Amino acid sequence: MSQILKKFTTIRVEGTKRFVVKDGLVRANIGWTGLNFNKLFLDVIEEDIEATTLTIHSLVKASHDDSIISELGEHAKIKLAYFFGLLEKQSKGEAGPLLVSKYGNVAYITDVGGTIWTLGACWSTHHGYWHMEAFSTECPIIWSIREQVLSLDCG
Numbered sequence: 001m002s003q004i005l006k007k008f009t010t011i012r013v014e015g016t017k018r019f020v021v022k023d024g025l026v027r028a029n030i031g032w033t034g035l036n037f038n039k040l041f042l043d044v045i046e047e048d049i050e051a052t053t054l055t056i057h058s059l060v061k062a063s064h065d066d067s068i069i070s071e072l073g074e075h076a077k078i079k080l081a082y083f084f085g086l087l088e089k090q091s092k093g094e095a096g097p098l099l100v101s102k103y104g105n106v107a108y109i110t111d112v113g114g115t116i117w118t119l120g121a122c123w124s125t126h127h128g129y130w131h132m133e134a135f136s137t138e139c140p141i142i143w144s145i146r147e148q149v150l151s152l153d154c155g
């Protein structure tokens with residue numbers, strides 16, 4: 001049994017032949033991106049992405065990235081296309097599996113150099129769009145019990 005994560009739900013996500021981040025920003029209504037995201041992910045194109053099932057976890061204990069990644073193991077990393085697909089389905093702040101409160105939805109995604117980054121997406125009720133930033137997994141951020149974490153389905 002997990003010490004820090006509780007399975008909230010699973011969701012099937014579509015695959016795609018080609019996912020272009022710049023196009024995904026518009027479709028998902030991501031109105032603000034941070035400097036790290038822009039530097040590392042803005043020009044990313046993913047190809048031949050297969051459909052899969054993701055698990056959305058609630059944090060039951062405030063935790064650092066290293067603890068979360070360790071617990072998720074090989075299931076920790078997901079594709080940008082999957083994260084953006086979920087954001088797109090809630091692009092107007094509607095209810096769904098992702099949080100549309102001031103708390104974040106967290107995913108672990110690898111940059112083109114192979115480094116894993118924490119991507120956080122929060123809905124801004126005030127602005128009516130998603131905010132997204134990339135954080136180093138070595139950064140001493142403690143994610144609160146109100147955040148959610150996405151991963152490949154852990155079964």
